Amino acid sequence: MTLLELKNISVHYGRIQAIKEMSFTVEEGEIVSLIGANGAGKTTTMKTISGLLNPTGGIISFMGEDITKMKAHIRVVQGISQAPEGRGIFPAMTVLENLDMGTFGRKDRTGVKDDLERVFTLFPRLQERQKQYGGTMSGGEQQMLAIGRALMSRPKLLLLDEPSMGLAPQFIRQIFKIVTEINTQGTTVLLVEQNANQALARAHRAFVLETGEITHSGTGKELLANPAIKEAYLGVG
Amino acid sequence: MIPTLLTLLPAASADDSSWITFDIPSLMQNFWSATFDGLTFGSIYALVALGYTLVYGVLNLINFAHSEVFIMGCYGVFFTLSFLGFGPSAPNLSVGSIIVNLLLALVVAICASALTAFLLERLAYKPLRKRNAPRLVFLITAIGASFTIQYTIFLVRGPNPEPALTMFKSRPIFEVFGTFIYDQQLIIVIAAVIMMVITERFISKSRTGRGIRAVAQDPDTATLMGVNKEKIIITTFVIGGILAGAAALFYVMKIPSGVQYNGGFILGIKAFAAAVLGGIGNVRGALLGGLLLGLIGNYGQILLGNSQWTDVVAFVVLVLVLLLRPEGILGTSLGRSKA
Ligand SMILES: Nc1ncnc2c1ncn2[C@@H]1O[C@H](COP(=O)(O)OP(=O)(O)OP(=O)(O)O)[C@@H](O)[C@H]1O
Numbered sequence: 001m002t003l004l005e006l007k008n009i010s011v012h013y014g015r016i017q018a019i020k021e022m023s024f025t026v027e028e029g030e031i032v033s034l035i036g037a038n039g040a041g042k043t044t045t046m047k048t049i050s051g052l053l054n055p056t057g058g059i060i061s062f063m064g065e066d067i068t069k070m071k072a073h074i075r076v077v078q079g080i081s082q083a084p085e086g087r088g089i090f091p092a093m094t095v096l097e098n099l100d101m102g103t104f105g106r107k108d109r110t111g112v113k114d115d116l117e118r119v120f121t122l123f124p125r126l127q128e129r130q131k132q133y134g135g136t137m138s139g140g141e142q143q144m145l146a147i148g149r150a151l152m153s154r155p156k157l158l159l160l161d162e163p164s165m166g167l168a169p170q171f172i173r174q175i176f177k178i179v180t181e182i183n184t185q186g187t188t189v190l191l192v193e194q195n196a197n198q199a200l201a202r203a204h205r206a207f208v209l210e211t212g213e214i215t216h217s218g219t220g221k222e223l224l225a226n227p228a229i230k231e232a233y234l235g236v237g
Numbered sequence: 238m239i240p241t242l243l244t245l246l247p248a249a250s251a252d253d254s255s256w257i258t259f260d261i262p263s264l265m266q267n268f269w270s271a272t273f274d275g276l277t278f279g280s281i282y283a284l285v286a287l288g289y290t291l292v293y294g295v296l297n298l299i300n301f302a303h304s305e306v307f308i309m310g311c312y313g314v315f316f317t318l319s320f321l322g323f324g325p326s327a328p329n330l331s332v333g334s335i336i337v338n339l340l341l342a343l344v345v346a347i348c349a350s351a352l353t354a355f356l357l358e359r360l361a362y363k364p365l366r367k368r369n370a371p372r373l374v375f376l377i378t379a380i381g382a383s384f385t386i387q388y389t390i391f392l393v394r395g396p397n398p399e400p401a402l403t404m405f406k407s408r409p410i411f412e413v414f415g416t417f418i419y420d421q422q423l424i425i426v427i428a429a430v431i432m433m434v435i436t437e438r439f440i441s442k443s444r445t446g447r448g449i450r451a452v453a454q455d456p457d458t459a460t461l462m463g464v465n466k467e468k469i470i471i472t473t474f475v476i477g478g479i480l481a482g483a484a485a486l487f488y489v490m491k492i493p494s495g496v497q498y499n500g501g502f503i504l505g506i507k508a509f510a511a512a513v514l515g516g517i518g519n520v521r522g523a524l525l526g527g528l529l530l531g532l533i534g535n536y537g538q539i540l541l542g543n544s545q546w547t548d549v550v551a552f553v554v555l556v557l558v559l560l561l562r563p564e565g566i567l568g569t570s571l572g573r574s575k576a
């Protein structure tokens with residue numbers, strides 16, 4: 001089933017067009033990666049899907065429903081959850097309070113405990129640091145918290161905007177492993193990355209974004225093998 | 238505005254030899270009465286300061302028109318009490334019916350202030366947010382809204398203060414350190430502290446409170462969590478209005494002649510200073526700043542032997558504190574009020 005569909009989406013910042021008539025779909029159960037250079041429009045795409053930005057043209061549908069005009073805070077309740085670029089941790093809230101914020105839009109309080117346990121199983125460090133203020137967590141810990149918090153709304157679609165940003169190589173591998181784990185547990189993932197190697201290796205399908213347009217698409221393996229992409233995004237050899 | 242500012246300056250004709258003298262014996266003698274009265278004023282400042290702090294927290298906006306949100310509450314009190322037959326001398330009523338009358342005035346004041354705050358946000362600030370207006374435009378709008386409300390009142394009620402109404406004859410009820418504590422002081426301080434504790438609990442524990450703190454720390458991420466930012470903003474304005482309305486009742490109780498078109502100006506500035514002193518955006522800071530400012534103003538007034546100096550002393554202390562701690566005594570974060 002098609003979970004998310006973007007049809008001819010355009011996004012402008014004032015007069016500057018950041019996204020040009022972009023179309024793609026995310027099927028239920030997939031990991032889809034979006035790779036591209038700095039300023040290609042990856043974050044803009046993510047914010048448009050979560051509703052922080054309004055497209056100037058095109059249609060977004062989620063589970064077959066047109067959500068183009070739907071407010072961002074309602075999209076969360078519908079099942080779209082974003083761990084934003086730069087992590088967006090509430091610095092003056094504890095780890096537990098941050099995780100609790102992830103449940104803000106939830107109507108069913110009953111499943112919250114299970115989900116908290118699930119997050120603590122994925123990220124034992126968060127359980128140890130429950131009482132610590134978000135602002136004092138390390139970069140890697142904040143990234144775990146951002147992903148954990150996004151999971152607390154029990155999303156159907158998880159949007160991850162550069163989860164590997166600023167992390168040590170060893171840590172990056174761990175984060176990607178967890179992304180795959182979250183996916184096998186049943187959450188569809190749309191992943192934005194500059195770390196193209198890992199992002200393509202983990203993805204079912206992937207797109208390459210250049211200045212607001214999709215220039216390549218295919219399975220993760222296909223793109224990994226594509227010489228043009230190898231040269232531009234993976235470093236030769 | 239200008240005439241009010243001028244009254245802050247010492248009269249030019251005051252004999253120069255006694256322009257500044259420190260009357261330490263007088264301060265010693267009146268220390269406790271100045272303390273109790275300072276705490277009373279301080280509680281009122283603190284209630285109004287919360288309105289500045291909460292709105293600053295969620296919008297990063299110094300809502301200069303909050304002083305007018307407050308003065309509308311004062312008019313609410315005045316009109317209710319006049320309607321109920323209160324006059325210049327204390328009413329000849331049983332304690333029970335005075336309490337009922339004052340509660341009625343409180344409700345009207347809270348409604349008047351909350352409604353003003355609501356309309357202010359909807360008519361002045363929300364349209365600016367929709368257009369992504371720069372910060373400076375918000376600030377100028379806030380000042381403009383403040384003047385608009387002031388001069389609208391001026392047009393309707395004229396330049397003079399409304400006649401003073403006495404709510405009840407304040408009586409001493411017990412003695413501490415050889416100084417009487419009056420029922421009026423006790424009512425104001427206790428009621429204000431209860432309201433502030435409720436507000437603090439609400440912000441730190443309730444779902445809406447979590448929304449307020451989230452928006453204050455990171456509005457976009459708060460939205461991603463499912464927080465309706467617009468609803469949080471209007472709620473914050475209304476909470477500030479409710480607290481200002483309560484402050485209005487206590488203020489008119491203490492200063493019956495204070496109901497005037499520009500009567501919120503000085504109090505608003507002081508409440509804002511209290512918010513900055515405690516750490517703007519910080520709920521507990523507003524309480525601390527308000528009480529400190531009330532105390533400092535009263536001590537300064539006695540020490541310098543001239544009531545015109547109250548405000549000056551308070552602001553000198555404010556500047557000194559900010560030189561040492563630019564973020565205010567307790568720091569600026571709304572969320573950090575818990576730490
Ligand atoms: N708020 C904004 N106002 C104006 N232009 C913006 C704004 N945000 C982004 N842009 C521009 O839109 C384009 C796409 O930006 P975007 O943040 O989506 O890139 P990105 O692919 O996420 O890059 P990065 O890998 O560096 O995060 C860039 O040219 C950027 O300068």
Ligand SMILES: [Mg+2]
Pocket residue numbers: 042043044085
């Ligand atoms: Mg980006």
